[in-house]
Amino acid sequence: VLYPFGPGVGDEATHHEDDGTSPEIFLQENFSFFGHAYRSLYVNNNGVVSFGTMVPEFTPQPFPLPGHRPFVAPYWADVDTRLGGDVFYRQSRDPQLLARLAQDLAPAVPPEDPSPQPTWAFVATWDRVAYFGAASDKVNTFQAVLASDGVTCFVLLNYGDLQWTTGIANQGDPHTGLGGIPAQAGFNSGDDVHYYNIPGSRTPTVQSLSHRSNMGVPGRWAFRVDHFEATEGPPEAP
Numbered sequence: 001v002l003y004p005f006g007p008g009v010g011d012e013a014t015h016h017e018d019d020g021t022s023p024e025i026f027l028q029e030n031f032s033f034f035g036h037a038y039r040s041l042y043v044n045n046n047g048v049v050s051f052g053t054m055v056p057e058f059t060p061q062p063f064p065l066p067g068h069r070p071f072v073a074p075y076w077a078d079v080d081t082r083l084g085g086d087v088f089y090r091q092s093r094d095p096q097l098l099a100r101l102a103q104d105l106a107p108a109v110p111p112e113d114p115s116p117q118p119t120w121a122f123v124a125t126w127d128r129v130a131y132f133g134a135a136s137d138k139v140n141t142f143q144a145v146l147a148s149d150g151v152t153c154f155v156l157l158n159y160g161d162l163q164w165t166t167g168i169a170n171q172g173d174p175h176t177g178l179g180g181i182p183a184q185a186g187f188n189s190g191d192d193v194h195y196y197n198i199p200g201s202r203t204p205t206v207q208s209l210s211h212r213s214n215m216g217v218p219g220r221w222a223f224r225v226d227h228f229e230a231t232e233g234p235p236e237a238p
Contacts, residue, residue, distance in 0.1 A: 001158045001219040002143050003097065005125035011088035016081045018132060019056040020045040028091055029120040031146055032153045032226035033070055034189035043089045043124045047075040047183065049144050051190070058132065059170050060184030060202060063195035070190030072225075074124075074144040074157045075209070077183035078132040078167025085129030085139055092121045101147050105154050107215045108222035116154060118147035131177045133168030138177045140164060142209075153226040157185070157198075159210035159219040182206050187228065194228060 005011055014022050022043040030037040031051075038051040048055045050071035058078035081087060092098075098118050105116040128139040141160030147153070164177025171180030183206045185198040198221060200206045210219040 001217060002125065002141070002160055003100070003123055003145060003158065005088045005123060005127065005143065009090065010092075011090045011123075011125070013089075014043060014045055014081070014087040016086075017045070018080045018082060019058055020081065021054045021056060022087075022089060025089070025091075027122065028093070029148055029150060031122070031148055032151075033072075034187075034191065034194055034225065034228050036070065036190070038070070041122070043087060045079045045081055045087050045129075047077050047079055047126060047142070048073045049124050049146070058167065059181060062184070062202060063186060063188045063197055064192050065188050066192055068190045069188060071188050072144055072146070072155055073184055073186055073188070075126070075140060075142045075159075075162070075183045075185055075206075077165065078169055078172075079126065079129045080132040080134065080167065081129055083130035083134050084137070086127045087124070087129065088127060089122070089124040092123060093119065097121055097123075101145065101156070104156065104220070105147065105222055108154065108224065116147070116152065117149050118154070119149050120147070122146040131164045131167040131172065133172070133174050134164075134177060135174040136177060138163035151226070152224065155187075155223050155225050157209075157221040162207050162210050165204060165207050178204065178207075185209060187223070187225065189228065196223070196228065
């Protein structure tokens with residue numbers, strides 16, 4: 001389910017550090033999120049793409065968060081890339097990527113709405129990332145894809161292998177990466193009111209995101225986010 005990533009497709013990467021983040025990334029196209037247009041974002045090592053401010057926090061908090069902190073959380077948890085893995089990102093107008101996105105997003109819109117035809121995408125990938133305090137070789141791979149046609153905006157969350165949920169600072173077991181306060185997945189609007197939690201967030205079930213879906217493709221979740229609507233697709237794949 002993952003889109004191509006890595007240096008071979010022109011990705012940049014964050015530094016290998018604990019609680020690190022990218023520099024501010026200025027976007028080639030406005031991205032509208034919960035009714036607000038943003039022109040820049042940060043890719044945070046701890047599994048978050050944020051607008052306007054970095055999110056170095058390593059403990060996933062329940063949404064909505066206080067304070068103006070709009071972000072997309074494919075898998076907010078205590079990542080430590082010093083112990084393994086990479087966090088990649090790029091903007092793209094590649095026609096092949098956009099055509100694939102248009103096809104993959106089609107099930108996420110009601111039949112009466114026009115099919116998505118994105119003209120720009122941003123792909124952030126956490127590739128085989130380790131957890132803080134890891135005493136094992138367990139790693140997670142997941143991806144957030146932002147897509148826009150200049151007006152309508154979508155987020156695709158793609159999940160590869162998820163082997164851990166929790167770092168040791170959040171009471172996770174150093175050998176299993178489980179227990180404690182598990183990862184959070186979803187959206188925080190930044191207005192202290194609107195948010196969406198993917199079912200299973202902050203519970204052990206979050207590890208099964210790679211087997212579940214809101215659009216019938218295990219490991220893939222799609223959402224329209226310019227005026228946020230939790231996508232009413234097929235029932236979650238078990």
